[in-house]
Amino acid sequence: MNPLAIVGRVFLNFLTAVGRVALFTFEGVRHIFLPPFYFRLLVRQMMTIGYFSLPVVGLTALFTGMVLALQIFIGAGRFNAESAVASIVVLGITRELGPVLGGLMVAGRVASAMAAEIGTMRVTEQIDALTTLSTNPFKYLVTPRLLAATLSLPVLVLVADIIGVMGGYLIATHKLGFNAGTYLKNTIDFLQTLDVVSGLVKAAVFGFIIALMGCYHGFHSRGGAQGVGKATTDAVVSASILILVANYFVTELFFAGK
Amino acid sequence: MSDTPNKIVLKDVHKRFGKKVVLDGLNLEVPRGKSLVVIGGSGTGKSVMLKCVLGLIKPDSGQILVDGQDATRFDNGEREDMLRKFGMLFQGSALFDSLKVWENVAFGLIQGRGLDRKDAKAIALEKLGQVGLGAEVGELSPSELSGGMQKRVALARAIAAEPEIIFFDEPTTGLDPIMSDVINDLIKSCVQKLGATTLSITHDMASARKIADYIAMIYKGRIIWQGPAAEVDRSGNDYVDQFIHGRAEGPIKMEVLKP
Numbered sequence: 112m113n114p115l116a117i118v119g120r121v122f123l124n125f126l127t128a129v130g131r132v133a134l135f136t137f138e139g140v141r142h143i144f145l146p147p148f149y150f151r152l153l154v155r156q157m158m159t160i161g162y163f164s165l166p167v168v169g170l171t172a173l174f175t176g177m178v179l180a181l182q183i184f185i186g187a188g189r190f191n192a193e194s195a196v197a198s199i200v201v202l203g204i205t206r207e208l209g210p211v212l213g214g215l216m217v218a219g220r221v222a223s224a225m226a227a228e229i230g231t232m233r234v235t236e237q238i239d240a241l242t243t244l245s246t247n248p249f250k251y252l253v254t255p256r257l258l259a260a261t262l263s264l265p266v267l268v269l270v271a272d273i274i275g276v277m278g279g280y281l282i283a284t285h286k287l288g289f290n291a292g293t294y295l296k297n298t299i300d301f302l303q304t305l306d307v308v309s310g311l312v313k314a315a316v317f318g319f320i321i322a323l324m325g326c327y328h329g330f331h332s333r334g335g336a337q338g339v340g341k342a343t344t345d346a347v348v349s350a351s352i353l354i355l356v357a358n359y360f361v362t363e364l365f366f367a368g369k
Numbered sequence: 370m371s372d373t374p375n376k377i378v379l380k381d382v383h384k385r386f387g388k389k390v391v392l393d394g395l396n397l398e399v400p401r402g403k404s405l406v407v408i409g410g411s412g413t414g415k416s417v418m419l420k421c422v423l424g425l426i427k428p429d430s431g432q433i434l435v436d437g438q439d440a441t442r443f444d445n446g447e448r449e450d451m452l453r454k455f456g457m458l459f460q461g462s463a464l465f466d467s468l469k470v471w472e473n474v475a476f477g478l479i480q481g482r483g484l485d486r487k488d489a490k491a492i493a494l495e496k497l498g499q500v501g502l503g504a505e506v507g508e509l510s511p512s513e514l515s516g517g518m519q520k521r522v523a524l525a526r527a528i529a530a531e532p533e534i535i536f537f538d539e540p541t542t543g544l545d546p547i548m549s550d551v552i553n554d555l556i557k558s559c560v561q562k563l564g565a566t567t568l569s570i571t572h573d574m575a576s577a578r579k580i581a582d583y584i585a586m587i588y589k590g591r592i593i594w595q596g597p598a599a600e601v602d603r604s605g606n607d608y609v610d611q612f613i614h615g616r617a618e619g620p621i622k623m624e625v626l627k628p
Contacts, residue, residue: 147480232465239425240463243536244526245452245481247445 135253135327142247142254152255160221160256160318161263165270167220168213172271175208176200176278184287196287197294198301200279205302205310209272210264211358214317217264218350222325225256226346229329230339238330253330256322264318265311272310309365316361317354324350375434376401376534376566377422382431384417384590391417392428393590404560404567406577406598408612409587410621415570416460418587419536422568423455424448435534453481456527456565460539462519464511464526471497471507474525482530496525499562500555517548521555528559535560537569541576553579574613577601586612588621 183199229252232238241248276298283289325346332342377399384392391414399405409415420426422433424440433440435451443451456477464473472479474496475489484492494504500521511519520540527535540556541549553576560567560580571577577584578598585595586609594606601613611619 147483228467235461236459236463237465239420239423240457240459240465242425243423243452243455243457244477245449246476247449251480 131331132323132327135330136323138249139253139257139323139326142250143258145250147250149251149255152251153259156255156259157263159224160217160260160322161267164217164220164263164267167216168267168271169274171212171216172204172209172275173278175212176204176275176280177282179203179208179275180279180282180287184283193287194297196283196289197279197297200283201276201298201302202306204275204279205272205306206362207310207358209275210268210310210313210317211354213268213271214264214314214321214354214358215351217260217267217318218321218324218354219347221260222321222346222350223343225322225325226329226332226342227339229326230332230342233330233332234335234339253322253326256326257319260318260322261315262318264314264321268310268314269307272307305365309361312365313358313361316357320353320357321350324353374401375399376436377568378432378434379418379422380432380434382418382421382433383429384414384421384426385429391590392421392431395431395587395591397585397592397595399566399568400583401566402564403582404569404580405583405585406569406571406581407585407587407592408572408574408577409570410572410612413587414590415587416538419457419538419568419570423452423457423536453530454533456530456532456535458520458523458527458535458537458540460542462511462516462523464519464522466511468511469507470502470509470511470514470522473511473522474507474529476526477530493525493529496529497522499528499559500525501551517544517551520544520548520552524552524555524559528563528565531563533565535563535565535567537567537571537580539571539573540569540580541571541573546575549573549576550579552576556580572612574615 179200180196183196184193187193187195187199229238232252238248238252241251280291280294280298283294284291328342328346328349332338375398379395379397382392382395395414395418397407397418407415407418417426421428422435422440424443428441431441435454440448440451465476468476471490471493474493475484475486478484478489478492479486494507497504497507502518502521502525506514506518511522514522537556541552544552557580567580569580578601581598583595584598584601585592586606587593588608594604594609596604601609604610607620611621
């Protein structure tokens with residue numbers, strides 16, 4: 112085949128996919144504001160996405176905070192700036208590592224589960240069944256997940272921030288010989304509201320991305336078990352990549368010119 | 370509009386997926402209050418035809434009239450209103466595995482019609498009783514049921530809202546002959562009780578003979594014969610004869626790759 116034709120086809124397929132995701136996003140957001148509202152489903156999804164992700168996100172944050180304290184201590188030691196450990200740990204966790212690592216862990220756990228569940232519903236005609244039972248499958252399946260993930264992730268990341276900072280504190284005070292009071296003072300003194308808020312806004316954006324990719328790939332899965340498997344993989348990969356891309360843009364939005 | 374002799378009419382419906390033509394100018398009339406069974410082999414367009422009527426697939430061209438109104442021109446709201454007239458039994462039952470059996474049966478009543486959960490549960494248990502399942506089954510999960518029981522639950526769900534029109538997609542596929550007959554009897558009794566118009570698709574001739582008032586045969590995306598069920602054995606159509614007798618030899622050639 113003509114190489115130009117291949118490039119053209121790949122580009123057109125890409126544009127088609129972007130268009131589909133855009134329409135899917137529009138529909139998902141539109142239905143958030145249109146009745147009927149499924150509160151029971153929303154609460155169930157918030158439990159699944161937020162509460163049940165706490166152990167994995169908490170552990171990630173704890174060890175990240177611990178490692179961060181060690182690494183910064185080594186790095187800062189080369190400039191005789193060990194006192195900066197507390198402030199760099201808290202800024203690193205709240206601005207970047209809390210939301211990004213939390214988002215990636217939830218993407219692995221939740222986007223895959225959403226894609227698998229909705230994909231199985233698609234290939235077993237359960238989504239068609241919803242339509243014949245006068246229920247909009249988009250509103251019933253997609254909207255509660257989008258809303259639940261967008262609302263849950265900031266709370267989850269706030270908890271992760273606290274656990275992460277605590278991880279750094281534990282290492283700093285028990286292993287690196289920092290004074291507990293001074294470490295905490297440095298942590299709080301250098302922290303600004305915007306550091307936390309920007310992390311939480313990122314978390315909300317990442318939550319939306321995770322649910323969007325999980326639902327989108329599940330909704331469009333085809334071809335039985337293999338199709339569901341592919342949808343699951345695609346959901347996790349695309350959610351992870353989009354989280355990293357979105358992270359840059361949200362960071363730039365908050366910190367441009369600072 | 371509602372006094373048209375035919376509840377559903379498909380006029381010159383075309384649908385293709387890529388280069389594959391699935392429906393090729395399909396014409397079909399489903400008489401009001403009667404049971405029409407469409408027979409045909411795999412891949413002849415039966416399921417696509419049903420999904421076009423339900424609006425799950427959009428036809429490329431043609432008209433689909435439900436009570437005289439063209440369903441292909443409905444917006445989402447109008448389609449949701451139209452679907453309130455319908456019940457559907459899916460080939461694989463399509464029960465929601467995250468919900469209990471009674472919640473499956475009551476789903477359309479709670480979500481679609483806004484009924485209170487308590488009232489919907491009472492109706493669901495009554496419908497489960499109609500298909501021979503006790504109240505204790507209502508508390509189980511669909512995955513705990515056998516294939517035959519799942520079909521019964523799916524039937525109960527299809528009739529729960531007492532629809533005017535019921536579609537049956539391969540209602541006996543995957544069931545043993547005795548369970549198939551049980552399902553056929555249940556379909557017949559439930560439909561008679563409701564006085565509903567039904568459109569079924571199947572390749573099980575025993576099922577077709579049992580539940581049909583009229584039979585139509587689909588082949589390569591077109592209806593090639595339609596008539597009263599009693600006349601299917603003397604249709605004078607070679608395709609129909611080959612199909613109902615299950616002969617490998619005849620005008621219908623199976624597309625089988627030779628080794």
